[in-house]
Amino acid sequence: MNPASLRTTAAGAVALVLIAVPFGLTDYGNYVLSLWALTTIAAIGLNLTFGFVGQVSLGQGAFVGIGAYVTALLTTRGWPLPTAYVLAFAACFALGWGLAYPAVRVRRPFFPFITLAFATFIFLVFRNEEWLTGGIYGINRVPRPSLLGLSAAGPLGFCYFCLFNLTVVTAAVWWLRRSPWGRAFAALRANPLRAEAVGIDTRLYTLIAIALGAGLGGVAGLLYAALLQYVDPTPFSLTMSVSLLLMVAMGGSGRLLGPLLGAAVAVVLPEGLRFAQNYYLFGYALAVMVLMAFWPTGLVGLAERLLTMLTKPRPAPAKAAP
Amino acid sequence: MPELLQLFVAGVATGAVYALAAMGFTLLWQTSQTVNFAQGEFVMLPAFIVLSAMNLGLPFPLAIIVGMAASLLVLGFLFKQTVVDETARHGALPLVITTIALGLLLKEGVKDAAGAAALPFPPLGGTSSLAIGDAMLPVHSLVAIVVAVAAVAGLQAFLERTPLGRSIQATAQNPAVARVLGIPVERMIRYAFLINAALTALASLLITPVYLASFANGEWLGLCTFVAALAGGLNLRGAIVGGLALGFIDNLAAAYLSATWRGALPLVIVIAVVLFRPQGLFGRSEEPAA
Numbered sequence: 001m002n003p004a005s006l007r008t009t010a011a012g013a014v015a016l017v018l019i020a021v022p023f024g025l026t027d028y029g030n031y032v033l034s035l036w037a038l039t040t041i042a043a044i045g046l047n048l049t050f051g052f053v054g055q056v057s058l059g060q061g062a063f064v065g066i067g068a069y070v071t072a073l074l075t076t077r078g079w080p081l082p083t084a085y086v087l088a089f090a091a092c093f094a095l096g097w098g099l100a101y102p103a104v105r106v107r108r109p110f111f112p113f114i115t116l117a118f119a120t121f122i123f124l125v126f127r128n129e130e131w132l133t134g135g136i137y138g139i140n141r142v143p144r145p146s147l148l149g150l151s152a153a154g155p156l157g158f159c160y161f162c163l164f165n166l167t168v169v170t171a172a173v174w175w176l177r178r179s180p181w182g183r184a185f186a187a188l189r190a191n192p193l194r195a196e197a198v199g200i201d202t203r204l205y206t207l208i209a210i211a212l213g214a215g216l217g218g219v220a221g222l223l224y225a226a227l228l229q230y231v232d233p234t235p236f237s238l239t240m241s242v243s244l245l246l247m248v249a250m251g252g253s254g255r256l257l258g259p260l261l262g263a264a265v266a267v268v269l270p271e272g273l274r275f276a277q278n279y280y281l282f283g284y285a286l287a288v289m290v291l292m293a294f295w296p297t298g299l300v301g302l303a304e305r306l307l308t309m310l311t312k313p314r315p316a317p318a319k320a321a322p
Numbered sequence: 323m324p325e326l327l328q329l330f331v332a333g334v335a336t337g338a339v340y341a342l343a344a345m346g347f348t349l350l351w352q353t354s355q356t357v358n359f360a361q362g363e364f365v366m367l368p369a370f371i372v373l374s375a376m377n378l379g380l381p382f383p384l385a386i387i388v389g390m391a392a393s394l395l396v397l398g399f400l401f402k403q404t405v406v407d408e409t410a411r412h413g414a415l416p417l418v419i420t421t422i423a424l425g426l427l428l429k430e431g432v433k434d435a436a437g438a439a440a441l442p443f444p445p446l447g448g449t450s451s452l453a454i455g456d457a458m459l460p461v462h463s464l465v466a467i468v469v470a471v472a473a474v475a476g477l478q479a480f481l482e483r484t485p486l487g488r489s490i491q492a493t494a495q496n497p498a499v500a501r502v503l504g505i506p507v508e509r510m511i512r513y514a515f516l517i518n519a520a521l522t523a524l525a526s527l528l529i530t531p532v533y534l535a536s537f538a539n540g541e542w543l544g545l546c547t548f549v550a551a552l553a554g555g556l557n558l559r560g561a562i563v564g565g566l567a568l569g570f571i572d573n574l575a576a577a578y579l580s581a582t583w584r585g586a587l588p589l590v591i592v593i594a595v596v597l598f599r600p601q602g603l604f605g606r607s608e609e610p611a612a
Binding site: 103110128242243278288292 | 582
């Protein structure tokens with residue numbers, strides 16, 4: 001089988017599994033799968049920022065939080081879901097652009113620290129501005145969506161709703177990678193100076209990637225608010241931003257499948273390792289460090305290497321270097 | 323103005339600690355382009371080593387020596403030898419991810435081992451206060467200032483006056499030329515990691531009595547360290563001024579503006595620096611690409 005048809009077959013198989021699996025799951029299983037899907041969307045967004053243009057963001061959790069709060073504020077006041085989509089995406093897009101704009105003008109590594117300070121600040125806004133966000137009590141009774149007369153209020157329906165969002169986002173990013181923009185991103189990451197020299201406006205493309213990434217964080221936040229039907233400041237701490245970044249690196253930064261794998265390790269695996277829950281983050285951080293030391297291309301790169309070893313069972317005998 | 327004097331002393335005491343951590347951060351950046359995102363956790367951890375040594379029955383002064391030695395070994399030697407060296411060969415981004423993961427590892431490790439509750443930490447110099455006019459100045463703040471100033475002055479004298487210190491400085495300023503001049507750059511970088519570990523351990527001893535020993539301390543301490551180092555322009559003198567200024571503004575803002583919003587200060591400062599003075603207070607304008 002050639003790589004293209006292999007890829008199509010694999011994509012089809014994954015789609016079938018994703019359609020079939022939610023039926024076989026309990027409500028709790030559907031909840032975990034929904035959580036995986038929305039976490040993956042946030043990680044895909046961060047993959048644009050980190051994987052595509054090589055900017056380290058420690059603020060993706062803050063964008064997820066903004067999306068969640070925008071959604072909760074709008075939908076509890078009776079606004080329709082599409083409005084929440086547009087505003088959650090637009091608010092995060094604009095904030096991401098605004099934070100990145102000063103940072104891409106300078107050579108020093110300011111962006112990680114701007115986003116880190118921003119994440120700290122946004123957490124304070126969530127917690128302190130009680131008139132708006134409800135403070136530590138949060139916002140209750142966020143409604144579940146219904147689209148085209150189909151209700152996605154139950155666990156199964158909502159799970160499909162999340163998976164549908166994930167499919168759309170994945171397809172969009174897949175398209176983006178193959179578009180001229182995607183090639184510009186790749187050039188930018190491989191060698192910024194050369195990209196600049198061949199006429200790519202590196203600042204503009206970096207800004208676009210960062211802002212799109214932040215916007216996807218907002219979409220993930222929308223799904224989060226609707227999944228839990230309740231929003232409070234606690235989950236949007238620095239730990240969420242850090243673990244999203246580690247997910248992208250663990251899966252394989254810059255790779256399409258990276259965020260899906262990384263989020264699976266971060267969200268689904270701990271459910272199976274309930275007994276080790278307190279030590280999970282510790283082990284997770286350790287695993288990322290080991291991966292970075294020995295296989296910095298992440299799980300996708302590791303899987304590819306294993307695949308090549310399997311499909312070519314007898315590698316050519318090593319020759320002495322000329 | 324007793325209030326202002328008290329605020330000034332408290333501000334300089336915290337600022338001096340930020341300055342110590344920011345100097346170490348800067349030294350790692352200058353000598354090896356390592357951006358240590360775990361620097362805040364490096365300041366959080368040594369206090370817990372001291373506390374566990376005391377739990378084993380060691381007296382406080384001995385526990386401090388154990389904490390220092392363990393910090394030099396773990397945060398200096400092992401950090402460089404295992405974590406940084408293994409990862410840096412793959413490039414800058416894997417190293418960034420690794421130090422971020424290390425920060426999470428240390429934070430979660432301390433939470434699992436010592437619990438989530440904040441523990442008291444004995445202050446150097448005791449809990450008494452000194453009355454100057456109407457102002458009550460806590461002795462441990464004064465001790466912190468004296469110790470930090472002595473450490474900074476000692477480090478500066480070492481870097482400026484001794485042949486070894488000048489070799490480290492040469493490595494920091496231009497590794498390529500330093501290598502041409504016959505300076506063992508790799509060894510100098512290793513010394514820089516040891517100096518950083520000593521600075522963060524010292525910062526930990528001085529700040530933890532104020533903040534209490536908590537696994538989460540690294541978040542805020544790290545943020546302040548990064549902001550101080552960036553505002554200082556990623557050079558040593560700038561890190562001192564940046565740290566002191568941040569500690570002072572932080573205490574003033576908490577007292578006169580809003581205690582709940584003091585956490586917004588780093589964002590304001592880092593945005594102001596990147597907009598108006600990205601080379602930092604004491605930096606030269608950006609060097610052309612190498």
